[in-house]
Amino acid sequence: MSDTIQPFTPGGAPAARAAVEQLKAYSAPLEGRRHMLRLDFNENTIGPSPLVAQALRNFSTEEIAVYPEYDGLREALLQNLVETGCRPGLKPAQVGLFNGVDAAIHAVLQAYGDAGETLLTTAPTFGYYSPCAGMQGMTIKAISYEGETFDFPLAAIQEALAARTPRLLLICNPNNPTGTRLPADQVIALAASAPGTLVVVDELYEAFTGDSVLPSADFTATPNLLVFRSLAKTAGLAGLRIGFAIGHADVVDRVSRVTGPYDVNSVAVAAAFAALADQSYVDAYVAEVLRARDWTVEALLQADVRHHCDGGNYLLIWPRRSVEEIDAALRSEGILIRSMAGKPLIDGCFRVSIGTTSQMQRFMEAYLSIDP
Ligand SMILES: Cc1ncc(COP(=O)(O)O)c(C=O)c1O
Incomplete structure (x- = not known):
C-alpha cells in the first residue's frame, strides 16, 4: 500500500500515513x-432535563480553570444502569469515559485494530465505523442486512466469525439506519463463539428497544464483549459529547490507554451527573x-x-x-x-x-x- 503513496500532497505539504492518505473523512452536514x-x-x-440546565448555570469559573475530575461519574453511570434494568455488580473499572461514543469507536479501533486485520460489521450501518478502521489500515468486511425487512445476517456473521476470527466485530443494535434488532442473547452467543474477536455492540439507541446485553452480560464469561452507551441521543447531551464503553476491566483499560487523560471536559461531566440523576x-x-x-x-x-x-x-x-x-x-x-x-x-x-x-x-x- 505504501508504495503507491507520494511523500507530498498535491499541494506540496507532507503526506500523512498511507492509510490516512487513502481515507475518505466521515463528514456530516452539520451547518x-x-x-x-x-x-x-x-x-x-x-x-435535556432541566437538571442539566441548572447544573450548567451553577458551573463555576473555578471549574472552568482546572482540569476535569471524574470522581464518582463511573459510579453514577453504574447506578443509572441498575435503575434501568442492568444487574448490579459492575465495577467502576469496567466503565470507560469518552468524548462521545464516536471517540470510543476511534479508541477501540486504535487499541485493537492493526493494519491488515479485519473489522467485521454489517451494511448499511453507522458511518463512522469504517473510517476508524480505515485509518488503522484494517480490512473492512461488511455483511449486508437481508431481505426487504433488513434482517440481521446472523448465519453469515457466524460463518465469518468461525472462518477467519476477525479482530473485531462491530454490531449496531438497533442498527442505524435500518432499525434492525438483534436479541441480546444472540449478541452474547456471538461473543461466546469467538473469544479471539472483540465483539463491540453499539447500544446508542437501545432505550427504544430494550434489547441491551447489559442486564445479562457476564464479562468474566465473555471478556471479549464491549458495550457502548451515550448520553447524546436520549438524554439530549449531543452537543457536550459524552459516551461510555462498558465491559471487562482489561478491555476498558486497553481502550482507555489510547485516549488523553482529560479528553472528557468538565462541562460534559457536570451535565452527565445531572442527566444520570434524572432518569x-x-x-x-x-x-x-x-x-x-x-x-x-x-x-x-x-x-x-x-x-x-x-x-x-x-x-x-x-x-x-x-x-x-x-x-x-x-x-x-x-x-x-x-x-x-x-x-x-x-x-x-x-x-x-x-x-x-x-x-x-x-x-x-x-x-x-x-x-x-
Ligand atoms: C450508532 C451510532 N453510534 C455512535 C454515534 C455517535 O454517538 P456520540 O454522539 O455519543 O458520539 C451515533 C450518532 O449518530 C450513532 O448513530
Whole structure:
C-alpha cells in the first residue's frame, strides 16, 4: 500500500500515513441547523432535563480553570444502569469515559485494530465505523442486512466469525439506519463463539428497544464483549459529547490507554451527573418518541408511503420524488431529514428521526404536501 503513496500532497505539504492518505473523512452536514426542526441526526428534539440546565448555570469559573475530575461519574453511570434494568455488580473499572461514543469507536479501533486485520460489521450501518478502521489500515468486511425487512445476517456473521476470527466485530443494535434488532442473547452467543474477536455492540439507541446485553452480560464469561452507551441521543447531551464503553476491566483499560487523560471536559461531566440523576425525564421522552413513532407509521400507512420502521428513534421513507428534491423542499419549510443516497441497500430513501407527536405531525403535513 505504501508504495503507491507520494511523500507530498498535491499541494506540496507532507503526506500523512498511507492509510490516512487513502481515507475518505466521515463528514456530516452539520451547518445551519439552528432554529430548524432537526429530524436528521436522531438527536433528542426537546433538549435535556432541566437538571442539566441548572447544573450548567451553577458551573463555576473555578471549574472552568482546572482540569476535569471524574470522581464518582463511573459510579453514577453504574447506578443509572441498575435503575434501568442492568444487574448490579459492575465495577467502576469496567466503565470507560469518552468524548462521545464516536471517540470510543476511534479508541477501540486504535487499541485493537492493526493494519491488515479485519473489522467485521454489517451494511448499511453507522458511518463512522469504517473510517476508524480505515485509518488503522484494517480490512473492512461488511455483511449486508437481508431481505426487504433488513434482517440481521446472523448465519453469515457466524460463518465469518468461525472462518477467519476477525479482530473485531462491530454490531449496531438497533442498527442505524435500518432499525434492525438483534436479541441480546444472540449478541452474547456471538461473543461466546469467538473469544479471539472483540465483539463491540453499539447500544446508542437501545432505550427504544430494550434489547441491551447489559442486564445479562457476564464479562468474566465473555471478556471479549464491549458495550457502548451515550448520553447524546436520549438524554439530549449531543452537543457536550459524552459516551461510555462498558465491559471487562482489561478491555476498558486497553481502550482507555489510547485516549488523553482529560479528553472528557468538565462541562460534559457536570451535565452527565445531572442527566444520570434524572432518569424519569429520559423515560418520559422515550415514551413520547415511541408514541410519535406509532402515530407516524399509521400516517405513512394511511398515505400509502413506502417506509421501514423497526428499532430506534428513526425510520426510513422512500419518496416518490427524488430524495434531493424532498430534502431541499423540506429544508425550505424549516425541516431537516437525512438522505441515505449512496448507502448500500437503501439508496433512494431518507431517514427521518422521530421527535414528539406534534413535531411529527408538522413533518408529515409538510412531507405529504411536497410528495403527495
Ligand atoms: C450508532 C451510532 N453510534 C455512535 C454515534 C455517535 O454517538 P456520540 O454522539 O455519543 O458520539 C451515533 C450518532 O449518530 C450513532 O448513530
